[in-house]
Amino acid sequence: xxxxxxxxxxxxxxxxxxxxxxxxxxxxxxxxxxxxxxxxxxxxxxxxxxxxxxxxxxxxxxxxxxxxxxxxxxxxxxxxxxxxxxxxxxxxxxxxxxxxxxxxxxxxxxxxxxxxxxxxxxxxxxxxxxxxxxxxxxxxxxxxxxxxxxxxxxxxxxxxxxxxxxxxxxxxxxxxxxxxxxxxxxxxxxxxxxxxxxxxxxxxxxxxxxxxxxxxxxxxxxxxxxxxxxxxxxxxxxxxxxxxxxxxxxxxxxxxxxxxxxxxxxxxxxxxxxxxxxxxxxxxxxxxxxxxxxxxxxxxxxxxxxxxxxxxxxxxxxxxxxxxxxxxxxxxx
Amino acid sequence: xxxxxxxxxxxxxxxxxxxxxxxxxxxxxxxxxxxxxxxxxxxxxxxxxxxxxxxxxxxxxxxxxxxxxxxxxxxxxxxxxxxxxxxxxxxxxxxxxxxxxxxxxxxxxxxxxxxxxxxxxxxxxxxxxxxxxxxxxxxxxxxxxxxxxxxxxxxxxxxxxxxxxxxxxxxxxxxxxxxxxxxxxxxxxxxxxxxxxxxxxxxxxxxxxxxxxxxxxxxxxxxxxxxxxxxxxxxxxxxxxxxxxxxxxxxxxxxxxxxxxxxxxxxxxxxxxxxxxxxxxxxxxxxxxxxxxxxxxxxxxxxxxxxxxxxxxxxxxxxxxxxxxxxxxxxxx
Numbered sequence: 001x002x003x004x005x006x007x008x009x010x011x012x013x014x015x016x017x018x019x020x021x022x023x024x025x026x027x028x029x030x031x032x033x034x035x036x037x038x039x040x041x042x043x044x045x046x047x048x049x050x051x052x053x054x055x056x057x058x059x060x061x062x063x064x065x066x067x068x069x070x071x072x073x074x075x076x077x078x079x080x081x082x083x084x085x086x087x088x089x090x091x092x093x094x095x096x097x098x099x100x101x102x103x104x105x106x107x108x109x110x111x112x113x114x115x116x117x118x119x120x121x122x123x124x125x126x127x128x129x130x131x132x133x134x135x136x137x138x139x140x141x142x143x144x145x146x147x148x149x150x151x152x153x154x155x156x157x158x159x160x161x162x163x164x165x166x167x168x169x170x171x172x173x174x175x176x177x178x179x180x181x182x183x184x185x186x187x188x189x190x191x192x193x194x195x196x197x198x199x200x201x202x203x204x205x206x207x208x209x210x211x212x213x214x215x216x217x218x219x220x221x222x223x224x225x226x227x228x229x230x231x232x233x234x235x236x237x238x239x240x241x242x243x244x245x246x247x248x249x250x251x252x253x254x255x256x257x258x259x260x261x262x263x264x265x266x267x268x269x270x271x272x273x274x275x276x277x278x279x280x281x282x283x284x285x286x287x288x289x290x291x292x293x294x295x296x297x298x299x300x301x302x303x304x305x306x307x308x309x310x311x312x313x314x315x316x317x318x319x320x321x322x323x324x325x326x327x328x329x330x331x332x333x
Numbered sequence: 334x335x336x337x338x339x340x341x342x343x344x345x346x347x348x349x350x351x352x353x354x355x356x357x358x359x360x361x362x363x364x365x366x367x368x369x370x371x372x373x374x375x376x377x378x379x380x381x382x383x384x385x386x387x388x389x390x391x392x393x394x395x396x397x398x399x400x401x402x403x404x405x406x407x408x409x410x411x412x413x414x415x416x417x418x419x420x421x422x423x424x425x426x427x428x429x430x431x432x433x434x435x436x437x438x439x440x441x442x443x444x445x446x447x448x449x450x451x452x453x454x455x456x457x458x459x460x461x462x463x464x465x466x467x468x469x470x471x472x473x474x475x476x477x478x479x480x481x482x483x484x485x486x487x488x489x490x491x492x493x494x495x496x497x498x499x500x501x502x503x504x505x506x507x508x509x510x511x512x513x514x515x516x517x518x519x520x521x522x523x524x525x526x527x528x529x530x531x532x533x534x535x536x537x538x539x540x541x542x543x544x545x546x547x548x549x550x551x552x553x554x555x556x557x558x559x560x561x562x563x564x565x566x567x568x569x570x571x572x573x574x575x576x577x578x579x580x581x582x583x584x585x586x587x588x589x590x591x592x593x594x595x596x597x598x599x600x601x602x603x604x605x606x607x608x609x610x611x612x613x614x615x616x617x618x619x620x621x622x623x624x625x626x627x628x629x630x631x632x633x634x635x636x637x638x639x640x641x642x643x644x645x646x647x648x649x650x651x652x653x654x655x656x657x658x659x660x661x662x663x664x665x666x
Contacts (some may be wrong), residue, residue, distance in 0.1 A: 057390040059387065086420065087421060088420060098385065098386045317387055
């Protein structure tokens with residue numbers, strides 16, 4: 001038993017996903033870059049929504065998905081993120097609390113609407129995301145509870161927080177508080193364009209000791225080290241004094257800790273439906289293992305397992321009980 | 334080619350579904366009758382929502398599901414139903430129009446919120462529905478466009494309309510307009526408790542010539558004829574001067590037209606996920622065939638096919654293109 005109140009406290013953009021299947025022609029016509037996340041304003045969101053087919057609405061947000069995944073593994077999770085007190089914000093709050101996550105950030109009473117992400121899923125299962133940040137712009141340093149951060153084994157931050165200016169300040173302060181309490185700080189690079197926007201600053205976070213654990217996919221790692229060669233990127237990563245897990249879709253994941261480097265395969269799936277949340281859930285499984293003292297290989301296997309669950313249905317919140325799934329897969333030991 | 338502007342015009346409660354898996358114990362504790370629809374007020378809806386797990390939000394409504402299904406078969410559908418001008422109402426309007434359905438009912442600018450149905454799905458795939466009617470109370474005779482009714486081959490009405498008092502008047506007037514224009518009127522009995530509430534009036538609708546085509550499931554038919562014996566109910570049904578299709582879950586469907594009675598089997602499925610919308614989509618397939626002049630057996634086969642699609646995923650709007658599915662199943666000829 002740990003003395004921690006939370007295994008992981010996640011800080012991220014609180015977003016409701018609006019998911020619709022589209023064909024490739026739709027992306028071409030709307031000039032959208034498949035597989036990426038782009039920021040859009042409310043008018044663009046409205047125009048894109050009008051053009052989309054019938055949609056399902058489910059809670060999302062990268063770090064929020066990760067913490068919901070951690071809770072599904074039986075972990076103690078908390079989430080900090082800003083919604084507005086509107087229908088979507090109410091749904092977001094309901095869903096994350098119903099998933100067993102502690103969520104106490106007060107909703108904004110005015111200002112922009114709760115953030116939404118229009119997620120377009122092509123027949124190959126790839127998702128293209130279009131995010132209206134809305135109320136996430138209102139997340140500030142005042143939303144960080146120092147006691148909660150100090151009581152969490154790991155603070156988990158998403159790179160997307162670098163987009164709303166006030167959230168970036170909250171991010172840095174939360175990391176400072178975590179380290180002051182002797183906790184670990186994890187970062188996910190979020191998206192290749194997000195890395196492009198903030199490359200120098202993200203690299204500085206690793207090198208200045210702000211971040212101890214890094215999650216990235218292959219494309220994000222390439223963007224971070226401005227290379228198109230995976231081995232070059234991994235070699236660079238080995239020089240950082242951090243633990244890193246790099247996901248490579250169907251090729252599995254590579255874990256790097258200084259000179260130590262190893263791979264785990266992707267978990268088998270029956271049918272790829274929607275890749276949304278694959279990275280988020282990999283992080284959930286990995287952190288679930290890590291905060292329980294599992295070895296790094298087991299951590300990565302748990303990550304791969306959670307990712308395999310999430311990509312076989314629409315939406316980025318787990319539908320299966322991940323603790324049961326881990327048990328069935330012999331990964332609970 | 335027909336001279337009709339619409340193959341089917343549906344009139345129903347415009348509802349957004351909030352769907353969550355629950356276990357059997359949840360239903361017991363909440364004293365809910367599995368498989369039924371019960372009406373709840375806004376406070377009850379809030380309390381139940383707070384107790385539910387993470388949910389997905391998708392458009393629903395019985396007749397609306399049917400018309401969306403008809404459109405997926407390539408049919409020309411129109412829907413009349415009342416939402417409020419709120420987020421859920423906006424989503425409902427988006428989804429039905431994005432499905433290719435004509436939807437022009439003006440949203441209420443004030444009064445109760447857009448209707449929502451809290452759909453609890455047990456591991457056996459059965460759904461238990463809890464409906465807050467909200468803005469549906471505001472559907473009135475003024476929302477019926479006589480020209481649209483006259484321009485539709487079939488007017489499709491849901492029994493649930495008998496619950497909001499003003500909608501019932503709109504229902505009767507729409508049926509009158511349809512018959513005045515020489516069109517056919519179809520009714521779905523909606524739910525066993527709905528039939529219990531309105532049994533004598535529903536029976537009168539059949540016997541007074543208000544309804545030409547009846548859709549019901551086995552339990553609803555039993556409630557209509559106040560018997561627990563299927564053969565007794567079917568014998569009674571044969572006496573009515575109507576065309577009737579009775580769905581029997583995995584036992585398929587029985588079609589009755591006076592002395593003519595035949596059965597079609599259920600279409601095969603891989604995995605039962607959520608029965609929500611099974612009857613709605615059976616009606617979609619059946620009416621799709623009927624309005625194109627198919628024989629009754631083919632109509633019922635199309636109904637069974639559409640029902641098999643809808644019960645293999647959460648939510649009551651088709652995720653597959655039903656026209657393609659019919660073609661792949663050799664039912665398009």
